Amino acid sequence: MxxxxxxxxxxxxxxxxxxxxxxxxxxxxxxxxxxxxxxxxxxxxxxxxxxxxxxxxxxxxxxxxxxxxxxxxxxxxxxxxxxxxxxxxxxxxxxxxxxxxxxxxxxxxxxxxxxxxxxxxxxxxxxxxTGEPVPLQKPVLNAQVLGSDSVQNALFQGRVYWFWGDTNRPSYPLGNFQVPGAVSDLPDKGGLPIERGVNLDYFVDASGFAKKTCEMPGAGPTWIDALVTLKDKSGQERLLAKYVKVKAPLTVYERGLVEFNPETNQFEKRKVFDFDAPLYPVGHPVRYEMAGTEYILFGLSYPLIRVTANPTALADLSEYATYSYLKPGSGNEDWTVERDTEGALAYAWRKNVPPLDADLERKLIQQGKISAEEAYSRFRDIETKQVVQIHNSSVAWNAYRNKWTMIASQKNGTSMLGEIWYAEADSPLGPWKWGRKIVTHDRYSFYNPKQHPLFAREDGRLIYFEGTYTTLFSGNKVKTPRYDYNQIMYRLDLSDPRLDAKQFAQ
Missing domain, CATH: 2.60.40.1120 (Carboxypeptidase-like, regulatory domain)
Known part of the structure; x- marks a missing residue:
């Protein structure tokens, strides 16, 4: 009793x-x-x-x-x-x-x-x-994760693999700085409809906390990006990423290539890259076929770096090229600009030159080598016609628009790294001429946006993207409880008349 x-x-x-x-x-x-x-x-x-x-x-x-x-x-x-x-x-x-x-x-x-x-x-x-139904299997605490930085994800062996940056836990202010990860099922393969959420199945350690999947030797955190699934010569899928080692204050001192082992749920080092190489995988990858060859495009602001879509080429930085008008062999601070017989910038796939970005082109303009109107980085606000400086972006093909679509964060705006833009172009290389602001935050950052073409609905009419919601870089010291330093999902309806395709074709 x-x-x-x-x-x-x-x-x-x-x-x-x-x-x-x-x-x-x-x-x-x-x-x-x-x-x-x-x-x-x-x-x-x-x-x-x-x-x-x-x-x-x-x-x-x-x-x-x-x-x-x-x-x-x-x-x-x-x-x-x-x-x-x-x-x-x-x-x-x-x-x-x-x-x-x-x-x-x-x-x-x-x-x-x-x-x-x-x-x-x-x-x-x-x-x-309040007794309301919820869609998630673990709606309040999953793998002891309280906060996670920028996301990388890819389809691998029929499931979606997710990885994040630095991750917080309940038991101590310092958490996992060596790439936590998880898997989820596709919506049509047992997963939740994407509009309702994502049931994440984390890789956990003995304590139940999201484990370190990519602890590379050396001081400081390990971060990954450029996560991509490629098939080798035998047709076997392989999941690879670029890793970096970081020391204070946010200084990268090593980068290389890692491969995920699905049997151990760990990344294994495959190669250390030449740190001085100007071209290497970075950002969110894009598949693109040119002249019958499939390439992977990389880039932080714009996808202007290409390499053949196979694991061997991915590991060989000598195979990388960038779409540029800079002449190989010219100096770091004194680049030579190549022009055609008509005087126009001669764009071509070039090796051993850095990818074009706003900072590099600003120097070229100051040196009088190109005009402001010639710069590749001339992305403009449809409403104000002002130039918008892109910090990073995620590009994907969209069948609904029959265009390449870009979701991008703004480097400087009303809210530091807190504004998100939509744009479209005929090619993933652009030119990305016009964009419309689709998300803004009041003194809050929302960076490293990731578009999810895997989850697009109604032939791409509805697209989904997420980013990191955080006070970092915003100057705001008041953190939103539970939300700060976490990923938030958004949906964009491309049938919205404010996104009329004619605007982007000007």
Whole structure:
């Protein structure tokens, strides 16, 4: 009898708080257009108690002293607006009661719609507290991951493999700085529909924390990018990436090639690259066929580096070329510009020269070697006609538009690394002439955007992308609880009339 009572006590004590939903007042913030919940909407009381909606757009309120009271909540969210009253306040007075509910609509200013948080703790915390259904198998803590930096992913052996940068955990401020990873199933192969979320199955260590999959020798973190799946001569798929070793303050001192071993779920070093080589894999890769040969294109700002799409070529930096008008053999600070007989810049695939970017071309303009109008990096805002300096981008083919599409972050804008742009072109090489801002953040960074062509819906009409939401580089010292330093997924509807294809063809 005593043992039975003890067992009942243990079971009762272990019942999660989500079963006590009647104790909470639920505020659901929704997109006025789609009626979908808005993640990352902030609700702040007059005495600065802050609630942030989860990935269902829900905030659970149970504040002693405010229950059974009329409570005013200021309402704000990056890229969304709530109407202002006569005094300029944007908010709503609600009768807060246990078990009560309220729905608030916000107008979306962003063209892209924020869907959910991909990583971190408490993704559906408030939904559970208020008894709402959630799509994820692990909705509040997965592999002890509280925060993760930039994502790389690729389809490998029929599943999606995901890897991130530095990752936080609950037990100590220092976490995994050696590439955590996970796998997920494709939506049509047992995975969630991408509009609902991603069930990540992390590789974990003995403690249950997301394990180090790429701990290369040397001081400091290991980071990877340029993750790509290639077939070798036997037709075997191989998953490869560039790695870098980093020391303070964010100084890369080694780079090379690693390959993922699916039996051990570890990356293994294949080669250390010549650190002085001007061309190497970087950014998010793009497959592209030219003259009957399949290439992989790389680039941080623009995909202007190419190498033949096989593992042997990928490991050989002498095989890399970049689309450029710079003449090989000229100096680092005194590049020679090559022109054709008509005086136009002579673009060609060239080896042993660095890829073009805004900083390099600015020097060439200052030296009088090219004019500002000739620069490749002349990406402009459709609305203002101002030049936009791209920090990094993710390019993919889009069948709906029959164009190559680019999702890119802006280096300098209203919010440092917090603004995202959409553009399209006939080739992944561009020219990328015009872009439209589709996401903005108020004094918050959102960098390293990754477009997910694997998940595009309705023949590419709906495209999905994510990025790292963080205060880093923004100058903002106020971090959003649970969201900061994590990946957030967005959706863009290319049928939106504000994305009329004619604009990008000017």
């Amino acid at each position: 005593w043992k039975s009572l003890c067992l009942l006590w243990i079971v009762w004590c272990s019942v999660p708080q989500c079963l006590l939903a009647g104790d909470y007042f639920q505020i659901r913030v929704i997109d006025a257009e789609t009626k979908r919940g808005i993640p990352l909407a902030e609700l702040e009381t007059v005495n600065q108690i802050l609630y942030v909606t989860d990935s269902n757009g829900i905030a659970a309120v149970n504040e002693p002293g405010l229950i059974n009271q009329e409570v005013y909540f200021r309402i704000r969210s990056h890229g969304y607006e709530y109407p202002a009253d006569g005094f300029g306040y944007r908010g709503k007075k609600l009768q807060v009661t246990p078990g009560g509910k309220a729905v608030l609509e916000m107008k979306r200013v962003n063209l892209a719609e924020r869907l959910y948080r991909v990583t971190g703790g408490g993704i559906y915390r408030d939904s559970l507290l």
